[in-house]
Amino acid sequence: xxxxRLVVNGAAREVDAPADMPLxxxxxxxxxxxxxKYGCGVGICGACTVHLDGRAARSCQVAVRDAAGPRITxxxxxxxxxxxxxxxxxxxxxxxxxxxxQAGMIMCAAAFLAQKPRPTDADVDAAMSDSVCRCGTYQRxxxxxRLAAEGPR
Amino acid sequence: MRMTRRExxxxxxxxxxxLVLDVAWSGRIAAAPAASFxxxxxxxxxxxxxxxxxxxxxxxxxxxxTSLPMLVADELExxxxxxxxxxxxxxxxxxxxxxxxxxxxxxxxxxxxxxGAAAREMLVTAAAAQWGVEPKLCRAEKASVVHEPTxxxxxxxxxxxxxxxxxxxxxxxxxxxxxxRLVGRPTRRFDGPRIVTGRAVYGxxxxxxxxxxxxxxxxxxxxxxxxxxDGARAKAVPGVxxxxxxxxxxxxxxxxxxxxxxxxxxxxxxxNDGPNAGFDSVEFRRRLAAAAQGPGRLSxxxxxxxxxxxxxxxxxxxxxxxxxxAHAPLETMxxxxxxxxxxxxxxxxxxxxxxxxxxxxxxxxxxxxAVRVNVTLIGGGFGRRLGIDYAVEAVHVARAAGxxxxxxxxxxxxxxxxxxxxxxxxRMAAGLDAEGRLVAxxxxxxxxxxxxxxxxxxxEMQDPAHWQDESWGxxxxxxxxxAIETDYVLVDSPVPSGPWRAVYSxxxxxxxxxxxxxxxxxxxxxxxxMRLELLNAPSPVTIGGLTIDRTRLRRVLETxxxxxGWGEPLPKGRGRGVAANVYDxxxxxxxxxxxxxxxxxxxxxxxxxxxxxGPFVNPMHIERQVxxxxxxxxxxxxxxxxxxxxxxxxxxxxxDYAVPRLKHMPVVETHVLPATVTQPxxxxxxxxxxxxxxxxxxxxxxxxxxxxxxxxxxxxxA
Numbered sequence: 042x043x044x045x046r047l048v049v050n051g052a053a054r055e056v057d058a059p060a061d062m063p064l065x066x067x068x069x070x071x072x073x074x075x076x077x078k079y080g081c082g083v084g085i086c087g088a089c090t091v092h093l094d095g096r097a098a099r100s101c102q103v104a105v106r107d108a109a110g111p112r113i114t115x116x117x118x119x120x121x122x123x124x125x126x127x128x129x130x131x132x133x134x135x136x137x138x139x140x141x142x143q144a145g146m147i148m149c150a151a152a153f154l155a156q157k158p159r160p161t162d163a164d165v166d167a168a169m170s171d172s173v174c175r176c177g178t179y180q181r182x183x184x185x186x187r188l189a190a191e192g193p194r
Numbered sequence: 195m196r197m198t199r200r201e202x203x204x205x206x207x208x209x210x211x212x213l214v215l216d217v218a219w220s221g222r223i224a225a226a227p228a229a230s231f232x233x234x235x236x237x238x239x240x241x242x243x244x245x246x247x248x249x250x251x252x253x254x255x256x257x258x259x260t261s262l263p264m265l266v267a268d269e270l271e272x273x274x275x276x277x278x279x280x281x282x283x284x285x286x287x288x289x290x291x292x293x294x295x296x297x298x299x300x301x302x303x304x305x306x307x308x309x310g311a312a313a314r315e316m317l318v319t320a321a322a323a324q325w326g327v328e329p330k331l332c333r334a335e336k337a338s339v340v341h342e343p344t345x346x347x348x349x350x351x352x353x354x355x356x357x358x359x360x361x362x363x364x365x366x367x368x369x370x371x372x373x374x375r376l377v378g379r380p381t382r383r384f385d386g387p388r389i390v391t392g393r394a395v396y397g398x399x400x401x402x403x404x405x406x407x408x409x410x411x412x413x414x415x416x417x418x419x420x421x422x423x424d425g426a427r428a429k430a431v432p433g434v435x436x437x438x439x440x441x442x443x444x445x446x447x448x449x450x451x452x453x454x455x456x457x458x459x460x461x462x463x464x465x466n467d468g469p470n471a472g473f474d475s476v477e478f479r480r481r482l483a484a485a486a487q488g489p490g491r492l493s494x495x496x497x498x499x500x501x502x503x504x505x506x507x508x509x510x511x512x513x514x515x516x517x518x519x520a521h522a523p524l525e526t527m528x529x530x531x532x533x534x535x536x537x538x539x540x541x542x543x544x545x546x547x548x549x550x551x552x553x554x555x556x557x558x559x560x561x562x563x564a565v566r567v568n569v570t571l572i573g574g575g576f577g578r579r580l581g582i583d584y585a586v587e588a589v590h591v592a593r594a595a596g597x598x599x600x601x602x603x604x605x606x607x608x609x610x611x612x613x614x615x616x617x618x619x620x621r622m623a624a625g626l627d628a629e630g631r632l633v634a635x636x637x638x639x640x641x642x643x644x645x646x647x648x649x650x651x652x653x654e655m656q657d658p659a660h661w662q663d664e665s666w667g668x669x670x671x672x673x674x675x676x677a678i679e680t681d682y683v684l685v686d687s688p689v690p691s692g693p694w695r696a697v698y699s700x701x702x703x704x705x706x707x708x709x710x711x712x713x714x715x716x717x718x719x720x721x722x723x724m725r726l727e728l729l730n731a732p733s734p735v736t737i738g739g740l741t742i743d744r745t746r747l748r749r750v751l752e753t754x755x756x757x758x759g760w761g762e763p764l765p766k767g768r769g770r771g772v773a774a775n776v777y778d779x780x781x782x783x784x785x786x787x788x789x790x791x792x793x794x795x796x797x798x799x800x801x802x803x804x805x806x807x808g809p810f811v812n813p814m815h816i817e818r819q820v821x822x823x824x825x826x827x828x829x830x831x832x833x834x835x836x837x838x839x840x841x842x843x844x845x846x847x848x849x850d851y852a853v854p855r856l857k858h859m860p861v862v863e864t865h866v867l868p869a870t871v872t873q874p875x876x877x878x879x880x881x882x883x884x885x886x887x888x889x890x891x892x893x894x895x896x897x898x899x900x901x902x903x904x905x906x907x908x909x910x911x912a
Contacts, residue, residue: 070452
């Protein structure tokens with residue numbers, strides 16, 4: 042188990058782990074960052090979404106050996122104070138129900154808006170449809186993204 | 195008396211809060227200066243001014259950690275944002291803790307308001323006594339008592355000691371509707387800030403000192419068992435600590451989840467398939483449809499019953515079919531158990547903590563008081579977590595491993611080893627007279643009882659009330675039809691089944707409201723107008739154990755119709771459909787769905803819902819639950835189906851058990867009607883049943899295709 046040097050939320054972290062251990066479990070079980078969620082383990086639900094160098098990635102599909110290098114951002118590090126425009130919009134629209142998928146949804150939305158600050162409705166539907174919410178918060182996610190993109194009314 | 199299934203689902207939500215107060219409402223008088231004021235189990239005011247409110251229900255997204263504290267905080271006159279929440283632990287103060295049956299608000303409404311009101315009255319009395327003034331000239335606001343004539347003010351923190359010495363009033367003044375300050379107003383989620391920053395702690399996120407993680411290899415065939423196993427290869431995986439046998443299979447205990455998963459891959463285990471290796475759900479669904487053609491056990495008869503069909507001018511017949519469904523909540527099943535000598539502590543995302551405690555005590559040979567069950571936040575419940583299988587399994591693993599263990603279920607584990615929504619078939623018959631009036635109605639359900647509850651007794655098999663219990667949505671058809679006959683054919687099934695959002699109602703309401711649409715079209719009548727006419731009848735009426743208020747149902751139908759533009763023309767390929775339901779005699783919901791059918795595909799464009807659930811606590815929660823119910827029901831309509839072949843559940847994840855994604859979300863408009871009654875009713879389940887028939891009736895309006903089998907496949911529309 043070679044030590045892997047990760048940069049997580051701006052801090053250097055050294056992790057002893059098997060090279061094929063998914064970043065998801067490194068974050069959750071080794072680094073205590075449980076905001077990133079396990080949902081399916083095969084990259085089809087989006088609950089484990091983090092940013093690698095600012096781009097959305099499924100942490101269950103990234104082996105720790107491939108996570109050494111890029112800047113890793115988790116929901117805990119999206120903003121210092123919980124006031125990222127997406128987080129504020131999420132609170133304003135009171136999106137969450139059970140909340141379990143929401144970290145992944147927020148990380149998806151934040152990466153998407155960073156690349157496409159003025160999305161159309163169709164852009165939002167396409168970008169956000171790789172994630173699963175069983176509570177059905179989709180209508181509010183649409184509204185929150187629109188709010189974050191347009192700024193407070 | 196033996197509990198009926200409905201009672202089993204509702205117990206606790208109805209009686210829990212009241213029972214707690216029976217115990218805690220003892221008029222405690224403190225002997226020594228009090229560090230805090232705790233007149234009942236639900237709230238505490240500290241000498242430092244802190245206010246803590248206890249939540250007796252499990253939070254799984256329905257918003258109880260907001261709505262229930264709102265009830266207390268409103269009466270107590272404290273700011274909700276400053277309140278600390280405590281999750282109740284089963285014990286002498288909190289009995290029958292259980293969250294289900296959509297009952298959190300209606301079961302707690304009166305008791306929690308009374309708890310807050312009593313505390314407020316005691317604080318006011320204490321202040322008035324200190325000032326030597328009339329209590330009725332004082333009022334509470336913002337965690338203080340104010341003497342109206344002088345404006346003199348005392349913070350609650352300064353009154354704690356005096357208030358704690360007062361007797362608890364038996365009948366405090368509970369606010370009138372116009373005095374309410376929080377209740378009824380849109381209020382954002384208490385846990386929102388934690389959720390959006392990743393700090394909300396669910397079951398899977400809970401960490402306990404010295405904890406290990408485990409996964410369990412379970413038999414692939416339903417009802418199978420371990421034949422033999424060898425843990426040597428699993429133990430050789432770095433990080434694996436132990437491999438132990440438990441009643442459900444073989445557990446691999448490790449330092450982290452990944453090691454446990456790798457260990458399970460390496461495990462040698464041979465299974466006994468047991469008696470269900472030949473079970474096939476496709477064949478079973480055919481068996482249900484065939485059984486629905488035969489005679490059943492009567493649940494209701496009005497007028498001449500099915501005999502009235504003989505004299506009808508026109509007769510319609512159809513069979514509707516409903517699939518097995520999984521809950522598939524996003525947080526998979528999991529529980530931490532720490533079994534020590536003489537005691538046990540559990541952390542579980544459970545809807546049934548008291549049952550977990552009692553079953554654990556039985557397994558370990560402990561008194562229930564020696565078992566502490568901490569309820570974590572729940573990443574989606576939907577009835578799955580009324581089953582305690584996964585919590586009990588963790589107790590077995592922890593005991594065998596001799597260490598605190600978090601048992602983690604993977605998505606495939608969760609998909610294959612749940613308790614499912616049972617499949618059913620519905621044989622419908624209707625008679626129309628020469629004028630096109632609906633004069634006879636038959637609804638026979640063929641299905642299975644929920645296997646996590648006991649099988650029906652011999653006495654129940656003869657009791658119409660039992661079959662009513664198993665067919666809400668069918669026997670309680672709210673429409674006034676001169677002849678009605680509903681019955682039930684019990685078909686034995688080896689598939690584990692249990693409560694699932696709205697239980698029996700979605701399948702029965704799908705058949706009932708779709709077939710009513712068929713009858714309307716056959717008669718050349720407008721489906722909305724026909725429903726309204728059938729509800730223009732004596733109200734309320736008693737049907738079985740339920741009271742059905744047809745006036746309220748008419749009102750939601752009229753509202754949904756008006757807000758949706760019912761009757762206005764739509765372009766070709768689009769259609770509107772309507773459906774309505776009284777959920778379990780309580781909450782009235784009508785929905786109008788608007789769809790586009792094109793190229794063998796259905797798009798649900800818009801759903802207009804009108805809801806009457808009596809007085810509501812948080813209108814934001816009502817809207818959210820309606821949106822949630824729409825998405826939940828869409829999954830059954832167009833996406834998921836659990837199939838079983840050779841006794842094995844075929845699905846493993848959200849790929850083969852597909853669920854709606856954001857792009858499938860229709861625009862949902864929710865209209866919450868003002869209350870005409872004083873008792874609230876539930877909202878967690880009620881929005882689910884009417885959605886499927888509203889959408890399928892809209893599909894018929896759009897393209898003339900009647901869909902009677904769920905889930906709908908592209909081939910059905912080709």
